[in-house]
Amino acid sequence: xxxxxxxxxxxxxxxxxxxxxxxxxxxxxxxxxxxxxxxxxxxxxxxxxxxxxxxxxxxxxxxxxxxxxxxxxxxxxxxxxxxxxxxxxxxxxxxxxxxxxxxxxxxxxxxxxxxxxxxxxxxxxxxxxxxxxxxxxxxxxxxxxxxxxxxxxxxxxxxxxxxxxxxxxxxxxxxxxxxxxxxxxxxxxxxxxxxxxxxxxxxxxxxxxxxxxxxxxxxxxxxxxxxxxxxxxxxxxxxxxxxxxxxxxxxxxxxxxxxxx
Ligand code: GLP
Numbered sequence: 614x615x616x617x618x619x620x621x622x623x624x625x626x627x628x629x630x631x632x633x634x635x636x637x638x639x640x641x642x643x644x645x646x647x648x649x650x651x652x653x654x655x656x657x658x659x660x661x662x663x664x665x666x667x668x669x670x671x672x673x674x675x676x677x678x679x680x681x682x683x684x685x686x687x688x689x690x691x692x693x694x695x696x697x698x699x700x701x702x703x704x705x706x707x708x709x710x711x712x713x714x715x716x717x718x719x720x721x722x723x724x725x726x727x728x729x730x731x732x733x734x735x736x737x738x739x740x741x742x743x744x745x746x747x748x749x750x751x752x753x754x755x756x757x758x759x760x761x762x763x764x765x766x767x768x769x770x771x772x773x774x775x776x777x778x779x780x781x782x783x784x785x786x787x788x789x790x791x792x793x794x795x796x797x798x799x800x801x802x803x804x805x806x807x808x809x810x811x812x813x814x815x816x817x818x819x820x821x822x823x824x825x826x827x828x829x830x831x832x833x834x835x836x837x838x839x840x841x842x843x844x845x846x847x848x849x850x851x852x853x854x855x856x857x858x859x860x861x862x863x864x865x866x867x868x869x870x871x872x873x874x
Contacts, residue, residue: 646677
């Protein structure tokens, strides 16, 4: 796991955008894994800026989102399908038909989950997955206790996650759905490169556990210790509980430029 602590947001975002640009240049039909939540938003804004400047095209690419609420009306603005469109995909030349997410409105949810797994497989799998992390250590919506082998399925959100996400529902935790569909940890782990972004002290404990804690279903993100190519980008606050922070800084400072992330 590569851990990069950088206080400057533009620098952190630049590293991720450069990596995505490099991927698209080498593989125009790349498959991107997109996350919702606030952590990836600066990356999306930078990708949109580069697209508008004519420096980047997503024309041949496709994208899969991680998760979706269950129980929100089709046109609810907080459905992740709408969020990702509003925040990112509608502003670039990604074909709307090439952007998929689990269908939280399906009558048969298990069938929708199985179909989503199949769709990802048929696309050749995710080349680069952008991730955030919940304050309880969840990735996508894989809450504590999630199986490390899990695939896309229905999950129940914790009270902590519903409280954390209340800010998107007018501050009302009761308005946050109890259920969601989410790619499983086994699904997420098949992405070829995982780039996780976290900022702020409220993420510090989850980040410490993810990088330095014992691998445990209690902190689902710890499964990433078993992935061969994970890049974690942190500000100082999110890195504030890391035991080996000085070492991570030393490693990154000594890294040759050609290596990228
Ligand atoms: C949400 C999402 C996750 C996201 C996480 C952190 O509930 N399902 O994919 O990574 O919580 O969100 P944020 O980046 O807003 O802190």
